[in-house]
Amino acid sequence: MIFEAxxxxxxxxxxxxxxxxxxSSTGHMILVDEFVKLQVSDEFLAxxxxxIQLGAIMAVLILYFHKLNPFSPRKTSVEKKSTWRLWGMVLIGCIPAAIIGILFDDWVxxxxxxxxxxxxxxxLYGIVFIVLERRNRRRLREAEASLALPHGRHARVSNELIAQDAEAAVFKITSVDDIDWKTALKIGAFQVLAIIPGTSRxxxxxxxxxxxxxxxxAATEFTFFLAIPIMFGWGLVKALKFIAAGLAMTTTEIVVLAVGILTAFVMSVVAIKFLMGYIKKNDFTAFGWYRIVVGVLVLAYFAFETMGMLP
Known part of the structure; x- marks a missing residue:
């Protein structure tokens, strides 16, 4: 039991x-399972x-509890209304993935x-990230160039303001609170792509x-919030299917699940704080290159394994 834990x-x-x-969490979990196999039933592994993602979701709920809580006594009536509106956009964004996920989960x-x-x-998505961020950098440079660059001792502060104005010109929505239902639905349609492992929700x-x-x-924060109903719902569907099949967990499996959820929660807190700090000064290009390198290494490894060139 200890080894499985x-x-x-x-x-x-x-x-x-x-x-x-x-x-891609699911992609990495599948790959790790190739080397670190849990001694559990196939049904329990699925x-x-x-x-285990419920631990990750709890991290979002705790880190953003005030922002997501429409009943907070510290919020004004306008802020509470804005919070309810945000939850409405989240639910709208979940519609495409909820429908497709229920219909095609087993087939996928x-x-x-x-x-x-x-x-x-x-x-594939590593390439998409790199191409998209190159386009974004070009558009930001063009927006900044269209503004007068100041000189003198106040230049640094002014240039920071210009950078903010340029971002506002390129990205029409700079706060998650400004996302409307059309934008939420568009983002939700992209979330459907994550049903394919390796994509990354x-x-x-x-x-x-x-x-x-x-x-x-704004895109990253909305991604965090979209995950809450989707991943809770997906976890519930999996649990109901497990129970409906007449299956039960062993003591070892219960311990494995508890350890996995708790660890995922702690590491999610660290990862979320890191990512939000990182994107304030950087873009997603590094993640694109990481995806490409890992994807190539995985293909090479299993190609060599198929040819019998690995022990």
Whole structure:
């Protein structure tokens, strides 16, 4: 049991870090499982890989509790109304993924949960991130060039303001509170892409958000919030299917699930804080290159394994 709990601890670390960084948590979990296999039933493993995400969701709820709480006594009536509106946009954004996920969950599990698909999606969306961020940088430079660059001792402060104005010109939505229902639905449509392992739910929605006119910060925060009903719902569906099949967890499986969820929660707190600080000064290009490198390494590894060139 202890050894399996240690494996769950490792998987929880991977889940907590990769759930929020746009590098595909499910893809990494599938790949890690190739090397660190839990001694559990196949049915429980399928449940574990989804339900462990509840720990990641709890991190979002705690870190953004005040922002997401419409009943907070510290909020004015206008702020409470804005919070309810934000939840409305989140629910609208979840509609496409909820419909497609329920209809095609089992089919996707059967056909796409494999290392080749994961590697291909890692590479494909890595390229998309790089191309998109190059376009964004070009547009920001053009916006900044259209504004007068000041000189003198106040130049630094003025240039910072120009950079903010340029971002506002390129990204029409700079705050998650300004997302309307049309934008939410567009982002939700991109979230559907994440049903394919290796895509990254956060990666797909961040890309969708930026293409829909959101800044990196707004797109990333909305991605966090979109995950709450989707991942809770997905976890509930998996649990109900597990129970409906007449299955029950062993003592070891219960311990494995508890360790995985707790570890995912702690690491998610760290990952979310890191990402929000990182994108204030950087873009997503580095994550794009990471995805490509990992995807190529995965394809190479399993190609060599198939040829019998690995022990």
């Amino acid at each position: 240690l494996k769950a601890f490792l998987l929880g670390i991977v889940e907590g870090i990769t759930e929020w960084l746009p590098i 449940l574990f890989l989804v339900v 599990n059967e056909h796409f949960y494999n290392k080749v698909t994961v590697a291909a999606m890692l590479i 956060s990666g797909a929605t961040i890309i969708g958000g930026m293409l829909a006119g959101c800044s990196r910060t």
